[in-house]
């Protein structure tokens with residue numbers, strides 16, 4: 342039986358690199374894959390960008406209201422797709438994760454979803470919560486904190502300082518030309534360093 346896989350990790354744990362490598366491995370064997378990601382992630386528009394510099398266009402974007410299984414079925418029509426690979430899966434809705442589960446179980450196509458487990462306030466993203474609940478296989482992609490421990494959280498840094506208030510999604514904050522946008526970045530942190538930065542606050 343085909344399975345739904347969730348490969349999760351903190352920011353900078355190499356998820357996109359791992360996804361592109363998985364696509365390459367299939368294609369090296371002469372098999373076809375489809376790549377997709379939620380449309381909410383505007384930072385790379387319709388591309389998957391790995392930190393190592395590899396870039397690839399997705400085959401389709403999944404909008405917030407879209408039926409992911411129907412989108413997949415359109416593109417799978419008449420082709421022999423061996424695997425569906427999803428980047429930034431944390432931004433999927435719970436219903437779309439259920440669609441992925443059906444693609445695996447009922448349509449017989451393995452689905453490998455890559456994503457971040459929790460947001461900058463340590464809460465699960467909707468897509469990740471559902472994936473953690475129903476994926477057949479969970480695999481953690483590890484990265485290390487500045488102190489050398491395993492990073493499990495994603496601290497949000499605005500203007501060079503950690504912040505612990507704001508919306509869950511802050512991609513391209515200020516990109517609409519609003520006054521004095523400050524660059525939002527993230528740093529992967531272990532539990533101890535997160536608590537030190539947050540003053541002991543979790544969520």
Ligand SMILES: [Zn+2]
Nearest residue numbers: 486488531534
């Ligand atoms: Zn640390």
